[in-house]
Amino acid sequence: MYARAISNADVKMTPTELSVYGDLGRPAASLPMAISSLQRKAPGETLFVEGEAADSVYEIVHGMLRLYKLLPDGRRLITGFVSTGHFLDLAPEDICTVTAEAITEVTLCRYKRAAFEHLIDEVPGFAKRLLTAAAHELHVAQDQMVLLGRKTAAEKVASFLLLMADQQGDELRAIQVPMSRSDMADHLGLTVETISRTLSWLKRRGLIALPVPVRIEICDRDRLEELAAGGCEARL
Amino acid sequence: MYARAISNADVKMTPTELSVYGDLGRPAASLPMAISSLQRKAPGETLFVEGEAADSVYEIVHGMLRLYKLLPDGRRLITGFVSTGHFLDLAPEDICTVTAEAITEVTLCRYKRAAFEHLIDEVPGFAKRLLTAAAHELHVAQDQMVLLGRKTAAEKVASFLLLMADQQGDELRAIQVPMSRSDMADHLGLTVETISRTLSWLKRRGLIALPVPVRIEICDRDRLEELAAGGCEARL
DNA sequence: CGCAAACTTGATGTTGCTCAAGCTAGGTGG
DNA sequence: CCACCTAGCTTGAGCAACATCAAGTTTGCG
Numbered sequence: 001m002y003a004r005a006i007s008n009a010d011v012k013m014t015p016t017e018l019s020v021y022g023d024l025g026r027p028a029a030s031l032p033m034a035i036s037s038l039q040r041k042a043p044g045e046t047l048f049v050e051g052e053a054a055d056s057v058y059e060i061v062h063g064m065l066r067l068y069k070l071l072p073d074g075r076r077l078i079t080g081f082v083s084t085g086h087f088l089d090l091a092p093e094d095i096c097t098v099t100a101e102a103i104t105e106v107t108l109c110r111y112k113r114a115a116f117e118h119l120i121d122e123v124p125g126f127a128k129r130l131l132t133a134a135a136h137e138l139h140v141a142q143d144q145m146v147l148l149g150r151k152t153a154a155e156k157v158a159s160f161l162l163l164m165a166d167q168q169g170d171e172l173r174a175i176q177v178p179m180s181r182s183d184m185a186d187h188l189g190l191t192v193e194t195i196s197r198t199l200s201w202l203k204r205r206g207l208i209a210l211p212v213p214v215r216i217e218i219c220d221r222d223r224l225e226e227l228a229a230g231g232c233e234a235r236l
Numbered sequence: 237m238y239a240r241a242i243s244n245a246d247v248k249m250t251p252t253e254l255s256v257y258g259d260l261g262r263p264a265a266s267l268p269m270a271i272s273s274l275q276r277k278a279p280g281e282t283l284f285v286e287g288e289a290a291d292s293v294y295e296i297v298h299g300m301l302r303l304y305k306l307l308p309d310g311r312r313l314i315t316g317f318v319s320t321g322h323f324l325d326l327a328p329e330d331i332c333t334v335t336a337e338a339i340t341e342v343t344l345c346r347y348k349r350a351a352f353e354h355l356i357d358e359v360p361g362f363a364k365r366l367l368t369a370a371a372h373e374l375h376v377a378q379d380q381m382v383l384l385g386r387k388t389a390a391e392k393v394a395s396f397l398l399l400m401a402d403q404q405g406d407e408l409r410a411i412q413v414p415m416s417r418s419d420m421a422d423h424l425g426l427t428v429e430t431i432s433r434t435l436s437w438l439k440r441r442g443l444i445a446l447p448v449p450v451r452i453e454i455c456d457r458d459r460l461e462e463l464a465a466g467g468c469e470a471r472l
Numbered sequence: 473c474g475c476a477a478a479c480t481t482g483a484t485g486t487t488g489c490t491c492a493a494g495c496t497a498g499g500t501g502g
Numbered sequence: 503c504c505a506c507c508t509a510g511c512t513t514g515a516g517c518a519a520c521a522t523c524a525a526g527t528t529t530g531c532g
Contacts, residue, residue, distance in 0.1 A: 069378060071466035075386045079378045089371075097375050120364060127363035128356060134370040135325075139333050141377035142305060142315045148384035149425030150311045153520070181479065189385030191521060196480050213479060213529075230307035235519080389488065417511065430488055432512050448497085449511060471487080 037110050047088070047100040047108070054096045057116040058088040063106030064178050067098040068186065078187040080140070081179060083167075089130070104178050148189045154234035156188040157198045158227040161208065165218055175216045201236045272347050283324070283336040283344070290332045293352040294324040299342030300414050303334040304422065314423040316376070317415060319403075325366070340414050384425045390470035392424040393434045394463040397444065401454055411452045437472045 038061075041047060048054065050069055064083040068076050079098055082088065088100060088108075120127045147156055164175045177184075181195045188195070199216070202208045207224050209217040218224060226232050274297070277283060284290065286305055300319040306312050315334055318324065324336060324344075356363045383392055400411045413420075417431045424431070435452070438444045443460050445453040454460060462468050 069382050071382065071386060073466055075466065077382045077385045079381055093368075093371070093375075097378060120367070127367065131356070131363065131367060131370065134367065134374065135329070138370065138374055138377060139329075141374060141381065142333055145315055145377065145380055145384055146305050146307070146313045148381055149313045149422075150307060180477095186385075192479080193481085193522080194520060197520095200480070230309055230311065416509095427489060428511080429490085429513085433488090436512070 039108050039110055041102040041106040041108070043102055043104055045102045047102065048096045050096055050099045052096050053094055055113045057111045057113055059109045059111070060084055060086050060088070061107040061109055063102060063104045065100050065106060066103055066179065066183055067100050069098050076186045077189070078183060081187070087133070103183070151230060152234045153190055153194050153198050154201065154236065155228055155230055156190065157195065157202065158224050160184065160188055161216060161218065162224060162228050173217045173219075175218065177214055177216055181213075197236060272345050275344050275346055277338040277342040277344070279338055279340055281338045283338065284332045286332055286335045288332050289330055291349045293347045293349055295345045295347070296320055296322050296324070297343040297345055299338065299340045301336050301342060302339055302415065302419055303336050305334055312422045313425070314419060316380075317423070323369070339419070387466060388470045389426055389430050389434050390437065390472065391464055391466055392426060393431065393438065394460050396420065396424055397452060397454065398460060398464050409453045409455075411454065413450055413452055417449075433472060
């Protein structure tokens with residue numbers, strides 16, 4: 001089975017539709033314990049490991065996780081960060097394809113796989129909803145491939161910051177960055193040092209501000225977008 | 237809408253199950269023309285372009301296509317190669333997320349999107365089958381991210397050759413490579429020159445043979461696999 | 473306040489890119 | 503049939519972006 005991140009937000013559901021049951025409200029609060037149970041994970045704790053048997057489906061109620069794969073010598077690539085509202089859909093194979101680890105304090109709702117699969121047949125439109133979500137995940141993956149394979153360090157960091165800003169949405173300027181520089185590096189195919197240097201470079205050029213490492217503010221969104229798209233010179 | 241490649245082979249169907257209709261045989265031969273039509277494309281011809289409206293679903297009957305995305309300055313990343321038996325599933329958004337171009341002579345079966353969506357509701361188990369296929373695509377995409385973000389040139393080329401060998405399956409040694417060096421480069425996040433140098437290096441070390449550029453033979457599969465996984469020194 | 477972990481900055485090194493020639497193969501026309 | 507021509511492939515020399523190695527500096531927590 002295989003870990004797929006599916007965002008409820010992606011399929012454009014209202015808050016009350018978040019649950020797989022539609023109108024029943026937050027699944028964590030309303031589902032029979034037979035098919036669901038609530039879990040908490042502290043930062044750094046592991047939810048599941050690449051290669052192990054996958055028998056559950058998780059919905060993230062609160063917090064952020066990193067999903068990653070390792071090469072034998074320890075090189076790591078973070079395939080994605082997932083947060084509130086996403087499903088970790090352990091797809092119809094039996095092995096986890098990535099490792100999932102809590103970045104922040106995380107609350108999640110665990111469904112037994114068999115029961116979850118049952119819902120696909122029972123609940124009308126649920127399969128289609130998952131299909132839409134899967135398609136969106138694939139779209140995101142394609143963009144990430146372009147980033148990893150063809151963008152410069154500055155373009156990578158700019159793209160990432162804009163993506164984070166978009167999905168936080170709340171304020172236009174400030175981004176809360178819960179993950180470490182090392183996580184960013186392993187997500188963008190760079191090193192910690194290059195992340196740090198690139199952020200400093202963006203700051204020096206007035207595109208962003210860094211009051212504290214964990215808080216990044218976007219000062220010139222237009223130029224950052226131009227940079228992210230690859231539309232201008234991007235050398236440190 | 238968004239181009240997703242779904243392989244029938246991936247969902248483990250027998251030849252007679254290849255069609256979306258299950259037992260009705262090859263869709264190209266048996267579906268009512270109202271919802272399907274047969275098309276041919278010559279090498280280099282475009283099936284659809286990133287950003288354009290997507291109103292069809294295609295099944296590849298024969299041949300190979302490349303799917304790619306471009307940056308404004310022309311940098312290209314090929315997200316994948318798809319061939320016989322795969323669906324180009326233009327997912328439930330309205331815009332193609334990649335461009336699809338024929339590499340070889342291609343025959344494909346085109347379904348009207350609306351009719352295809354209808355099948356998801358009508359044909360029992362069809363949605364689940366697509367879901368499985370989508371999950372597999374996502375799995376492949378994750379592996380490709382690791383390749384693009386964390387592997388060396390030699391590891392990238394070795395991984396690619398093994399993947400090609402696996403999906404051709406027929407012979408254990410020889411791989412027919414229908415795509416150009418330039419296509420390989422844009423799929424692996426390298427340049428043509430690096431592809432060429434790396435292949436020469438693999439040949440010099442006795443891992444492969446190159447009787448003609450279009451034919452690559454695997455001589456030492458074990459060492460190639462060790463290299464692809466990142467388990468040994470990989471310097472030219 | 474002190475300590476460890478995370479982050480930043482600098483100096484140096486290496487992989488893979490760029491630029492520039494040759495080489496090879498396949499197709500065309502004389 | 504062969505010479506030519508072009509597109510694709512290979513090889514070489516030099517270079518640039520990013521990695522590595524090595525200090526410092528800040529941050530956050532006990």
